[in-house]
Amino acid sequence: MxxxxxxxxxxxxxxxxxxxxxxxxxxxxxxxxxxxxxxxxxxxxxxxxxxxxxxxxxxxxxxxxxxxxxxxxxxxxxxxxxxxxxxxxxxxxxxxxxxxxxxxxxxxxxxxxxxxxxxxxxxxxxxxxxxxxxxxxxxxxxxxxxxxxKRRPATDDGQPPRVAGPAMPLSRREYQVLQLVAEGLENSAIAKMLFLSVETVRTHVKSILRKLSARDRTHAVTTAFRHGLLIPESCTDGADLAPLPQRK
CATH class of the missing domain: 3.40.50.2300 (Response regulator)
Incomplete structure (x- = not known):
């Protein structure tokens, strides 16, 4: 650490x-x-x-x-x-x-x-x-x-263009859970990866579904990709995380 x-x-x-x-x-x-x-x-x-x-x-x-x-x-x-x-x-x-x-x-x-x-x-x-x-x-x-x-030209509908992408409605932890759901992980696997209880993961998933107005996990992931909350990534496994040994 x-x-x-x-x-x-x-x-x-x-x-x-x-x-x-x-x-x-x-x-x-x-x-x-x-x-x-x-x-x-x-x-x-x-x-x-x-x-x-x-x-x-x-x-x-x-x-x-x-x-x-x-x-x-x-x-x-x-x-x-x-x-x-x-x-x-x-x-x-x-x-x-x-x-x-x-x-x-x-x-x-x-x-x-x-x-x-x-x-x-x-x-x-x-x-x-x-x-x-x-x-x-x-x-x-x-x-x-x-x-x-700072004043920007209006778009065709008369409204100023948006400065950034869609707002992030999810908390930091919910976003992590959503990414792992998108990778196909079940609640138990997500719990182990994030060092959480399965019940806590279930609570986060329910909150994600509510915030994204999604029917189920698949719908939530589809909605997240559609609105730019998730983006396609070339690498998705734990090997992508590579900290070096702590300096003495």
Whole structure:
């Protein structure tokens, strides 16, 4: 178990960094970059929302790097921020997400920084350090998107466009349970994975069905995918969670 970190960096204490990204070669690159940077250490990675929340609960990192492709509706950013307001969330923004609405959405959800996912290593490290110390940083390439006027043109129906995806009606734990339901796990298996009683899992499932106005578990999962509460993920097993051994 990692010790909880509280910013800013102080003395010789290194800053723990994790990455939430489904692309192994990209995670490996981030790991190598962080490992060779003085003052930072690599604390692990995850490739799914569920694994990301487990990783942050167990490793207690100072900084988490999130690929925008794995969090298109800002739900993971919001849940991680709600779970630990001191966590420095840096979003690595893909080209497809480089727009004022997405940038406003992640910052409103609790992200402390945004940097292009294809930025060079120097800029990624600068984003990590400045976000951790200053609590807010937007890469110069994205800054024009963040400083545009808040008033946005109306849509065809006369209403302003939404800044982010659909609101998250579920609690952090309910969201974890829903993800595992979507993976086909029964209540007993979910209980073991989340260290809960089966009765507690049943209570969460009932709450999920009520909040999503779903008839049953399958309907709840279908509704969640339709409304962007869940997104298709390339990796869904426990192997995606890979914290490193604690430093002595």
């Amino acid at each position: 990692y010790a909880a970190g509280t910013p800013p960096t102080n003395g010789n204490r290194s800053v723990g960094v994790v990455a939430i990204d489904a692309v192994p070669i990209y995670r490996d690159g981030l790991s190598a970059l962080v490992t060779r940077t003085p003052g930072l250490h690599w604390a692990g990675h995850a490739a799914t929302h569920h694994a990301a929340m487990q990783l942050c609960e167990q490793a207690r990192p100072d900084v988490v790097l999130i690929d925008s492709g794995i969090d298109p509706n800002c739900h993971l950013t919001r849940l991680l921020h709600t779970g630990d307001a001191t966590l420095t969330i840096v979003v690595l923004v893909r080209d497809a997400a480089r727009n004022p609405a997405y940038l406003a959405g992640i910052l409103a959800a609790g992200a402390r920084a945004a940097v292009p996912r294809n930025a060079d290593s120097r800029r990624v490290i600068e984003a990590v350090r400045r976000a951790h110390l200053e609590r807010r940083y937007v890469d110069p390439a994205l800054a024009p998107l963040a400083t545009r006027p």
